[in-house]
Amino acid sequence: MEIALQNVGKQFKNGTRALDHVTFTVPQGEFVSVIGPSGAGKTTLFRILNGMETPGDGAVLFDGSDIASMSGTAKKNVKRSIGTIYQDFCLVENSTCLANVLTACLPDMGFFPAVFGIYGKERRAKALGFLDRVGLLEKAEEPVKKLSGGQKQRAAIARALMRHPKVLLADEPAASLDPVTGRQILTLLKEIQEKDGVTILMNSHNLEFSQEFSDRIIGLKDGTVVFDGKPDEMNDEILRKIYHE
Amino acid sequence: MHSNRKNFIKITGWILFLLCLFAAASFTGCDPALFISRSSHLSDLASDMIRSDLSYFPKILLPLFYTIQMSVTGTVIGSALALVVSPFGAVSLRFPSWARRILRLMIQVLRSFPALILALAATFLFGLGTFAGTFAITLYTFAIMTKLTYEDAEHTNTAPYQALISMGCARFPAFIHAILPEILPAFLTNALYLFETNVRHSSILGYVGAGGIGLILNEKISWREFHKVGTILLLLFLTVCVIESANRYFTAAIHSGRIAELYSVHGRLILLGFAALFLFCLATQTPPDFSRTSSAALKSMAAGLTHPDWAFFFSTKKDGLGYLLLETICIAIVGTSIGAVLAAPLAFLNTRRFVPAPIAFLFNLLIMAIRSIPFLIYGLIFIRVSGPGAFTGVLTLAVCSIGLLTKRFTECLEAIDPGPYRALLAMGVHPVPAVCHSVLPQIAPAFFSAVLYRFDVNIREASVLGLVGAGGIGAPLIFAMNQYDWNKAGAILLGLIILVWGVDILSSRK
Numbered sequence: 001m002e003i004a005l006q007n008v009g010k011q012f013k014n015g016t017r018a019l020d021h022v023t024f025t026v027p028q029g030e031f032v033s034v035i036g037p038s039g040a041g042k043t044t045l046f047r048i049l050n051g052m053e054t055p056g057d058g059a060v061l062f063d064g065s066d067i068a069s070m071s072g073t074a075k076k077n078v079k080r081s082i083g084t085i086y087q088d089f090c091l092v093e094n095s096t097c098l099a100n101v102l103t104a105c106l107p108d109m110g111f112f113p114a115v116f117g118i119y120g121k122e123r124r125a126k127a128l129g130f131l132d133r134v135g136l137l138e139k140a141e142e143p144v145k146k147l148s149g150g151q152k153q154r155a156a157i158a159r160a161l162m163r164h165p166k167v168l169l170a171d172e173p174a175a176s177l178d179p180v181t182g183r184q185i186l187t188l189l190k191e192i193q194e195k196d197g198v199t200i201l202m203n204s205h206n207l208e209f210s211q212e213f214s215d216r217i218i219g220l221k222d223g224t225v226v227f228d229g230k231p232d233e234m235n236d237e238i239l240r241k242i243y244h245e
Numbered sequence: 246m247h248s249n250r251k252n253f254i255k256i257t258g259w260i261l262f263l264l265c266l267f268a269a270a271s272f273t274g275c276d277p278a279l280f281i282s283r284s285s286h287l288s289d290l291a292s293d294m295i296r297s298d299l300s301y302f303p304k305i306l307l308p309l310f311y312t313i314q315m316s317v318t319g320t321v322i323g324s325a326l327a328l329v330v331s332p333f334g335a336v337s338l339r340f341p342s343w344a345r346r347i348l349r350l351m352i353q354v355l356r357s358f359p360a361l362i363l364a365l366a367a368t369f370l371f372g373l374g375t376f377a378g379t380f381a382i383t384l385y386t387f388a389i390m391t392k393l394t395y396e397d398a399e400h401t402n403t404a405p406y407q408a409l410i411s412m413g414c415a416r417f418p419a420f421i422h423a424i425l426p427e428i429l430p431a432f433l434t435n436a437l438y439l440f441e442t443n444v445r446h447s448s449i450l451g452y453v454g455a456g457g458i459g460l461i462l463n464e465k466i467s468w469r470e471f472h473k474v475g476t477i478l479l480l481l482f483l484t485v486c487v488i489e490s491a492n493r494y495f496t497a498a499i500h501s502g503r504i505a506e507l508y509s510v511h512g513r514l515i516l517l518g519f520a521a522l523f524l525f526c527l528a529t530q531t532p533p534d535f536s537r538t539s540s541a542a543l544k545s546m547a548a549g550l551t552h553p554d555w556a557f558f559f560s561t562k563k564d565g566l567g568y569l570l571l572e573t574i575c576i577a578i579v580g581t582s583i584g585a586v587l588a589a590p591l592a593f594l595n596t597r598r599f600v601p602a603p604i605a606f607l608f609n610l611l612i613m614a615i616r617s618i619p620f621l622i623y624g625l626i627f628i629r630v631s632g633p634g635a636f637t638g639v640l641t642l643a644v645c646s647i648g649l650l651t652k653r654f655t656e657c658l659e660a661i662d663p664g665p666y667r668a669l670l671a672m673g674v675h676p677v678p679a680v681c682h683s684v685l686p687q688i689a690p691a692f693f694s695a696v697l698y699r700f701d702v703n704i705r706e707a708s709v710l711g712l713v714g715a716g717g718i719g720a721p722l723i724f725a726m727n728q729y730d731w732n733k734a735g736a737i738l739l740g741l742i743i744l745v746w747g748v749d750i751l752s753s754r755k
Contacts, residue, residue, distance in 0.1 A: 090408040094426040107413035114418035
């Protein structure tokens with residue numbers, strides 16, 4: 001799935017202009033890092049992409065069609081093909097790893113099976129498979145609150161993978177982890193990109209990781225794109241442009 | 246300068262409060278001299294009850310079962326219903342706002358009525374018997390559990406919930422899977438606590454003909470067979486002891502995170518036991534008796550309740566609503582204050598942190614005994630000492646407040662950091678000043694909020710004291726209901742709703 005942003009802008013009610021004429025296209029299977037100082041609009045961009053915010057102006061196109069003019073089913077299909085992992089994991093702490101991964105199936109289930117959590121054998125087996133893949137199989141029955149930060153992020157990745165996403169939005173996936181664990185998580189994401197051809201769109205504060213793992217870096221400053229290119233094109237001058245006055 | 250001003254406000258506040266207290270005390274006719282001069286009646290009564298008639302024991306078992314049956318069924322159904330509707334009440338879960346407003350209004354109205362009034366109303370619908378009692382307990386539990394649960398849901402982290410919603414999950418399943426696991430321990434603790442409260446509540450429901458142990462309790466008190474009253478109270482005490490220790494075990498299990506073990510064999514056995522108990526209680530329910538409910542009677546009830554007696558509502562005379570509500574408030578203020586003053590020292594004697602274990606154990610038993618006696622029974626007992634009137638209401642609420650506030654205070658004391666207190670002791674400070682300087686500052690806010698909460702409860706309980714002639718709004722309310730004077734009952738209920746609402750607003754300000 002190709003994602004295209006055309007002149008996307010977003011202004012909040014209090015007057016802050018979070019995004020301004022943002023335009024870029026991400027082809028299927030690319031690993032893109034979005035970098036920029038705090039308040040540059042990275043989070044707003046992500047919230048627009050996973051549907052928690054709507055763009056004020058401009059258009060977000062998925063495979064050429066505008067999300068705003070899509071029908072309910074088409075919109076649901078797009079939503080289904082986008083998985084999100086968060087900086088603070090967004091896991092249910094008191095539930096087990098397996099239960100958390102299985103919650104990814106809820107949107108596709110009927111009301112009563114969803115309420116009572118009747119997932120069936122097939123989904124369970126699939127969830128265990130993904131937990132195995134992220135290296136958490138033996139923790140499947142542990143409550144999430146007993147896991148370390150890195151393990152939690154792995155569980156969150158397994159949850160995102162349950163939906164067979166074409167795109168994985170990663171909102172600062174390594175920000176609450178130590179450098180070693182953070183590197184392991186990014187390696188896992190890179191592997192998912194390479195093996196499954198999933199597009200990874202990552203928000204990051206960690207420049208070193210962004211340069212090492214991504215195919216492309218987009219620099220945001222005050223809601224506008226100030227850099228869009230390969231990691232090796234990045235230099236001190238561009239960095240100054242992104243992070244300083 | 247700033248701290249001077251703060252001190253000034255503090256002192257003025259206390260003086261105002263004491264003035265209010267004395268005004269309320271004289272308004273309710275509090276007379277310690279009368280109490281002391283007639284206290285021999287109390288000791289006679291007590292000695293009669295202590296020499297309880299054990300041969301009466303077997304006859305109590307069936308009514309006791311009905312009481313427990315009402316509590317189990319009511320608590321389970323009420324809590325389950327509360328769980329289903331509570332997400333609609335939480336702001337942070339973004340359910341439609343009209344649903345939230347309706348739900349909150351409904352809960353506020355329901356919460357204004359004590360279980361006894363609900364039971365009395367239920368007897369008009371379902372006839373006399375345990376079904377009316379169960380219905381009342383269900384409603385009462387539903388109202389409290391819904392409020393507690395949506396408040397918990399609001400305070401929990403909603404990020405996982407939002408994440409599920411953004412994936413396209415419907416709100417209710419998202420609530421079940423992302424919010425419920427986080428609030429389940431608190432939910433279960435509340436439900437267990439409420440179960441215990443319900444056993445005590447349902448033991449007086451017999452008073453209005455809603456079945457259970459209250460029926461014979463009331464009978465034996467009016468026949469002055471205090472030996473038998475003693476037996477009933479002893480059994481009730483034992484029951485509450487058993488329930489409380491079971492509660493303590495389960496609460497500890499819930500909080501130590503062993504709740505996940507519910508999936509284990511041991512946990513499943515416990516769950517199965519609970520389910521079997523509930524189903525048994527449900528299956529043995531006596532069905533409602535509709536033989537005496539007619540649609541005409543229901544119509545006149547609905548018409549009356551929706552057309553309150555405004556002349557009575559706005560009357561400023563001594564038998565008007567305003568005066569009666571004021572009396573109810575005064576009873577609650579004085580009762581709560583006396584209870585709080587007595588409960589504070591008792592709380593220190595009640596925990597092993599401050600006194601040796603055997604003393605703490607003795608006081609534990611004493612407090613549990615105080616708590617296991619339903620408050621209406623205190624009313625019936627005190628009325629023999631201080632005669633009918635508001636003073637009896639004050640005494641009754643004071644004793645009830647001692648029981649519950651001591652428990653609350655003790656919990657606060659056990660939750661604080663003992664470090665500063667030990668440090669002062671180690672420096673050679675006498676325990677009493679050490680408590681004043683290291684413990685009191687830590688617990689003052691918690692004590693204060695417990696007292697406010699108790700005041701809130703007492704206002705509602707004070708409204709049923711009238712049932713035994715202990716003053717306040719209860720007597721006219723129950724007379725009106727029993728005489729089918731629904732216009733007057735409607736006016737009183739409306740007054741109660743406004744009163745409780747006002748107290749809620751005041752206590753949330755502080």
